[in-house]
Amino acid sequence: MRQTTSRTTPARTFGTLGLIAAAILAISVVSRPAQAQDPQWRHGMSTVGELKYPKGFKQFDYVNAQAPKGGEVRLATMGTFDTFNPVLAKGEMAAGVVGPVASASGMSVGLVFETLMKPSMDEVLTDYGLLAEAVAYPDDFAWAKFRLRPEATWADGTPVTPEDVVFSFDKAKELDPKAASYYGHIAKVEKTGEREVTFSFDEVGNRELPKVAGSLLIVPRHWWEGKDADGRPRDIARTTLDMPMGSGPYKMTSMKAGSTVRYELRDDYWGRNLNVNVGQNNFKAISFTYYADLDVAFEAFRSGNANYRWENSARRWATAYDFPAIKDGRIKLERLENDNRDSGVMVGFILNLRREPFKDVRVREALNYAFDFEELKRTIFYNEYDRIDSFFFPTELASSGLPKGRELEILTELKDKVPPTVFTKPYTNPVGGDPAKLRDNLRKAIGLLKEAGFELKSNRMIETKTGKPLSFEILLDGTTIERVALPFSQNLRKIGIEARVRTVDSSQYTNRWRSKDFDAIYLGWAQSLNPGNEQTEYWGTTAASREGSQNFSGLADPGVDALIRKVIFAKDRADLVAATKALDRVLLAQQIVIPSYASRDMRIAYAQDLTHPENLPQYNVGFPAIWWSAAAKAP
Numbered sequence: 155m156r157q158t159t160s161r162t163t164p165a166r167t168f169g170t171l172g173l174i175a176a177a178i179l180a181i182s183v184v185s186r187p188a189q190a191q192d193p194q195w196r197h198g199m200s201t202v203g204e205l206k207y208p209k210g211f212k213q214f215d216y217v218n219a220q221a222p223k224g225g226e227v228r229l230a231t232m233g234t235f236d237t238f239n240p241v242l243a244k245g246e247m248a249a250g251v252v253g254p255v256a257s258a259s260g261m262s263v264g265l266v267f268e269t270l271m272k273p274s275m276d277e278v279l280t281d282y283g284l285l286a287e288a289v290a291y292p293d294d295f296a297w298a299k300f301r302l303r304p305e306a307t308w309a310d311g312t313p314v315t316p317e318d319v320v321f322s323f324d325k326a327k328e329l330d331p332k333a334a335s336y337y338g339h340i341a342k343v344e345k346t347g348e349r350e351v352t353f354s355f356d357e358v359g360n361r362e363l364p365k366v367a368g369s370l371l372i373v374p375r376h377w378w379e380g381k382d383a384d385g386r387p388r389d390i391a392r393t394t395l396d397m398p399m400g401s402g403p404y405k406m407t408s409m410k411a412g413s414t415v416r417y418e419l420r421d422d423y424w425g426r427n428l429n430v431n432v433g434q435n436n437f438k439a440i441s442f443t444y445y446a447d448l449d450v451a452f453e454a455f456r457s458g459n460a461n462y463r464w465e466n467s468a469r470r471w472a473t474a475y476d477f478p479a480i481k482d483g484r485i486k487l488e489r490l491e492n493d494n495r496d497s498g499v500m501v502g503f504i505l506n507l508r509r510e511p512f513k514d515v516r517v518r519e520a521l522n523y524a525f526d527f528e529e530l531k532r533t534i535f536y537n538e539y540d541r542i543d544s545f546f547f548p549t550e551l552a553s554s555g556l557p558k559g560r561e562l563e564i565l566t567e568l569k570d571k572v573p574p575t576v577f578t579k580p581y582t583n584p585v586g587g588d589p590a591k592l593r594d595n596l597r598k599a600i601g602l603l604k605e606a607g608f609e610l611k612s613n614r615m616i617e618t619k620t621g622k623p624l625s626f627e628i629l630l631d632g633t634t635i636e637r638v639a640l641p642f643s644q645n646l647r648k649i650g651i652e653a654r655v656r657t658v659d660s661s662q663y664t665n666r667w668r669s670k671d672f673d674a675i676y677l678g679w680a681q682s683l684n685p686g687n688e689q690t691e692y693w694g695t696t697a698a699s700r701e702g703s704q705n706f707s708g709l710a711d712p713g714v715d716a717l718i719r720k721v722i723f724a725k726d727r728a729d730l731v732a733a734t735k736a737l738d739r740v741l742l743a744q745q746i747v748i749p750s751y752a753s754r755d756m757r758i759a760y761a762q763d764l765t766h767p768e769n770l771p772q773y774n775v776g777f778p779a780i781w782w783s784a785a786a787k788a789p
Contacts, residue, residue: 193290193299198282199271201365202684202727206277210429216276216771217433217780223419225763225783226439230451230460232632233660234412234444237393240267240371241322243330243668243702245393246661248415249442250404252371265404265417265440270300270319271368272430275771275780278496279684281368282430285314285401291364295355298364302349307424308374309399316345321375323353325390331702335691337370339363359723362686374399401425403435416441436782446659448634461761462777466634468538471757484762489755496773498546501678502750503628503642508708509673511617511624516606518745523599524645525748528587534637539751541583545738546681547752551731553739555580560732564720565739571713573743581742583749596649603649615650625652626673631663635676638750668702676750677706685734689718693741707746714740 197209213219229249237245240252250265271281271289283289286300306314323343326333340363341356353367377399378390388396397406403426404417417440425431443459445451452470455463456477465471479485505512505521512518527541544552557565557576565572584595600610608615608624615624628639636657643653653674658666666672679692690697695710697703717737724730756775763784770776 195288200280213432219433221436221782222786224786230454238398266400275774294358296358316351319351434779465757468536472536498549498681500545503748504706514606516602520599520602523595526586542749551734553735564736629672629675630657
C-alpha cells in the first residue's frame with residue numbers, strides 16, 4: 155500500500171498490503187500437511203477479483219517494450235541513512251535498497267532485492283510471478299506453495315533457492331517485530347521440493363495470506379553467512395554499510411555514508427526479459443543525495459543537481475516553480491492522480507493514549523476543536539487540500555451519515571462493545587475559518603475539558619484533582635509540518651494548554667515512535683481498497699503495547715478488535731465494505747487522531763529528457779520503473 159500523505163513513511167513497508175499487517179487470534183489450526191492437496195499452479199493471484207493478464211502474457215499494457223536503456227535519474231531525498239540491511243528493524247535504511255521506499259522524490263522503488271511475486275500497476279492487489287514462476291493454494295487458503303524460477307539467480311550467479319526463502323522468512327520474524335506481526339499467521343515455511351517452498355498458515359479462510367507470503371523480501375543466505383571483503387563474518391542481526399548483493403535489476407556501485415548512494419543497471423540481471431519486467435528498469439543509473447533541509451533539496455533540483463521531484467508543499471508549488479528551466483521547457487510540470495486511486499489515508503496529529511491525560515476521549519476530542527483547518531487552507535495551503543474525515547479518506551470505504559443496512563447490522567451485533575454515539579451522531583470535524591467560529595470552537599473545547607475534570611485558571615488549563623497544568627509535546631520529523639503545528643499550538647494556548655512543538659532529525663524521530671516515547675506525533679496510515687490483516691497492526695490490542703508497531707496511539711479496544719475480525723473474514727465485497735465502514739466509524743469515535751489534510755493529486759516536476767508512457771497505469775505513476783531517458787539510444 156502506498157503512502158499517500160507527505161511521503162514520510164513511518165516504517166519500512168512490506169509488499170503492497172501497506173505499511174504492516176499483524177497477528178490476530180487463530181480461529182482454526184491447519185490439521186493436515188500442505189501436501190495433502192494437489193496444487194493448482196497459477197501464474198498470478200488477486201485478492202479482489204480475476205486476473206487481467208492470462209498465462210503467458212507478453213508484457214503489462216502500460217509499458218513501452220521498446221523503451222531504450224540509458225540515462226540517469228538523480229534524486230534529492232531527505233534525512234540520512236546508516237544501514238543497507240533490509241531485514242533488521244534498526245537504523246535508517248538507504249533509499250532504493252528495498253521497495254517501496256517513499257522519499258522526497260515521491261518515487262517508490264526497490265532496486266537491489268526482490269520478492270516472490272510482483273504487483274501489477276493497473277490492477278488492485280494483484281501480483282504475478284517474479285522470483286516464483288507459479289503459486290498454488292487451496293480454496294480455504296490454508297497454505298500457499300511457490301515454485302521458484304530455475305533461471306532466478308543472485309548477482310554472483312548463485313541460484314535463488316528454497317533455502318534462501320526459508321532463511322529470509324526466519325530472519326525477518328526473528329529480527330523485525332513488525333515482520334513478526336505481518337507474518338504472524340504463517341506457522342512455518344519449509345522446502346517441499348527442489349524449487350518449491352511451502353508457507354503453512356495457522357488459520358483458514360484468510361484470502362490475503364497467500365499474498366502476504368508472496369510479498370516476502372528474499373535475501374541471499376550464502377552471502378549473509380559469508381565474509382565481507384576484509385574477511386570478517388557478516389551478521390544479519392546488525393546494521394551494516396557493506397554494499398548489499400541481491401537478485402534485483404540494479405547493483406549499488408558507490409556510497410558516501412549518510413549522504414549519497416548510487417545504483418547502476420546490471421547487464422547480467424537474470425530477469426530482464428521476464429514478462430513482468432519488459433519495458434521496465436530502463437535507466438542505466440539511479441542516485442540519491444540526502445539533504446537535511448527541504449529548501450536546500452529544492453535548490454538542488456532547481457540548479458539541475460536532481461532531475462525528478464515530487465512536490466509536497468502547496469506553497470512552493472504555487473509560488474516557486476517559475477524559474478527559467480520551467481519557462482523554457484527544460485523542466486516539465488504535471489499533476490497526476492494515479493498513485494492515489496487505489497488507496498485511502500488518515501494522517502494527522504496522533505495522540506498517545508498510553509499517557510495522561512489522553513486516556514480520556516473527551517480530552518482528545520477537545521483538542522480537535524483547536525485545529526483550524528479552514529484558516530490554514532486559506533493562508534498557507536492555496537486551497538490545495540481537503541480536510542480528512544475518515545480513516546479511509548476519500549474512498550468508498552469511508553463512513554458517512556448514520557449507519558444503515560449491513561453496516562448497522564454489524565454495529566448492532568457489537569452494541570455493547572462500541573460507543574453509543576456511532577448510532578446517533580455522524581462524525582464531523584469542527585469548522586473554523588474566521589475569528590467567530592474559532593471562538594465558538596474553543597468554547598466547546600473548554601466545555602469538554604470541564605467534563606473531563608479540567609478548569610481554566612489564570613489562563614492555564616488545570617486538572618482539578620491534581621492541580622497539574624495540561625501540557626504536551628508535539629513531535630515532528632523535520633520542518634515541513636511546523637507551519638501546521640505552530641498555529642495549532644497557538645490556538646491551544648488560547649485555552650490554557652501548552653503544546654510544545656519539537657522538531658528532531660529522522661533517526662531520533664524513528665527511534666521515538668518505535669519506542670512510543672512521545673505525547674503526540676504527526677504521522678498517518680495508508681489504506682488499500684481491500685483492507686484486511688494490516689488493520690490489526692494499526693488498531694489491534696495485540697499491537698498496542700508492542701515496540702515498533704504501527705498502533706501509534708496505543709488503542710486497545712475490544713469493539714475495534716471484533717470489527718477487525720469482521721473485516722478480515724468478510725464473506726464478499728459488500729460485506730467487506732460494510733464492515734470497513736463500521737470500523738471506520740468506531741475509530742473516528744475514539745478520537746485518537748486530529749485529522750489534517752490530503753490531496754488526491756501528485757505534483758511532479760522533472761527534466762524534459764525523462765519520459766513516461768502516454769497512458770500511465772491506472773494505479774501508479776510508475777516512476778522510475780517504466781520511465782526512460784529520451785536521450786538514450788533505442789534498442
